[in-house]
Amino acid sequence: MGVPLPDKDDLLRQYRMMMVIRRFEEEAARNYAKGKIGGFLHLYIGQEAIAVAAADALADQDYIFQTYRDHGTALARGMSPNAAMAELFGRDTGCSRGLGGSMHYFDAERGFLGGWAIVGGHMALAAGTAFKSKYVGDDRVTICFFGDGSTNIGGFHEAMSLAGLWKLPVVFVCENNQYAMGTPLERTSPLEDLSIKATGYGIAGDRCEGHDVEVVADRIGAAVERARKGQGPTFIEILTYRFRGHSMSDPAKYRSRTELEQRKQRDPITVVRERLLGLGVEESTLDDIDLEVDEEIDAAVRFADESEPAREDVMLSTVLAPEGDA
């Protein structure tokens, strides 16, 4: 299998989406500092290539689960920055109508089945949507994201056990950003290579670097194909790094400046940008994209700011679903 030649248009699209995510989150951080956004805010900055690659590897009807670090994945899937920003502002126009906040994005229409905030808790849900696909015989695939720190909790092991046993069409993507909150991987795992865990569950294992969107798209794409063909689940460990703290309240004193600077050398956005320039794309083309994205995100902030606050009647009427159509 030769490495396919990069497609310029695909790369440009991927570059643009990574910029959307980056600018969206930079704006979110600014508005958090201004007090417009509250609660926990976990930024994805540095990990964008994974969300964008995964979105490309999936079909429209597929299902997606993510943790609380969910902005990038939702935006890459096609959620509008307006709905995403309004959610952070606690507005009725937000993707969860202001009830969920940063950690609980939902976009049912696009199969984005949630940002989830209890570590490991969403993984069996992903096995569950995959179970449904097998049950009804559709060819949808489920993809489930989680961090390196999530590979020690029961929810991880039980989801992997069942998915492996029943050969469910699910792809488990471990975004190994080297830290679980303040704890580096070497203090949470005796294994350096997490992908070998897959073997114990009879699941295909894979491992790759996460700063190159094309590499990630390739590897996730192969796993999605396996799942779609009924060849069972895959566990992929993707090596990445978050450039910010765990959440806004974490000053990230547990890692060195040098380490951070080194990792920023492999900023996924710089990597694509340089590749595009190498392919002959004009610098000005990329600058134009940047400007366009800036405007889109500024508009999202204005939209969020001008939207109506979350509504009490929505809160009260969405505790239980209406009965009667079963």
Next chain:
Amino acid sequence: MREIRYREALREAMLEEMERDESVFLMGEEVGHYQGAYKVSEGLLEKFGERRVIDTPIAEAGFAGVGIGAAMVGLRPIIEFMTWNFSFVAFDQIINNAAKVYPMSAGAIQAPIVFRGPNGAAKQVAAQHSHSSAPFYTNIPGLYVIQPSTPRDAKGLLKSAIRSNNPVVFLEGETLYGVKGEVPDEGEEELIPIGQSRLARSGGDCTIVSWGRPYYTVLAAAEKLAAEGIECEVIDPRTLRPLDTSLMVQSVKKTNRCVVVHEHWPYGGPGAEIVDRLQREAFDYLDAPLERVASLDVPMPYALNLEDTVLPTEERIIDAVKSVSYAE
């Protein structure tokens, strides 16, 4: 007496008990190198080393179980949940193992263990991170459940909890960690007994029972009511299981009315338990049905405008007191 913060009071309690007893250790996520997610255990790793201040992976059921096992054979673990929301993945360990080993072995094996960490809503952390956990745990025979409101109670009760021969659920509060209050001077040891309530404010017109975060909302409401001529007596149960109703009954005999204010949901829980007991233990003294002010019966929303309406407010407390007082 000196003034310290609630989080410092907890830290002092752990430090003193760890100095006093080699078998006490602290285990949980980020308790060591990170100095605690909420800085409660700051400095403890430096003082006691990695043998006794132990960072764990994210594996609550695992480290809760490790704690219980160690307790069964002589150690006295303090297990920190980063928040009590994460105790739910360890629910089985606490309920089926910690609370059962002593009764199930007919008293042969004890489990002296403390589970502690912040409980309840913080600010805008939404549905999965805002649980008020007391109702789940107070339902279980074989557990003590403590929820201190002040730094002094936090320290004195945590020390008692660590020395207890039984499993203790110790509910703190993120919004309480910064609260300052009087605590006995260094060198003056105070052990506050488990299962004793405390009179927090005297007054002859209406009894209010409250604990945890709304305790402070109640004290503020009581000042406003006093300005209108209604003097409230405030009682803090401090321990929710076993529940000491003696002061509440005494107070109701004087005021003839009572409002219970709590952060947990209205269905059941210690709030309902208190009302149930008082209507039986002080029935002849009540001039009005007991009232409760609770969180609204919904999962916690993210938006601040909604969160503010879900948690017990000063306004709802004042209305309830006026309602049982038949005042305008």
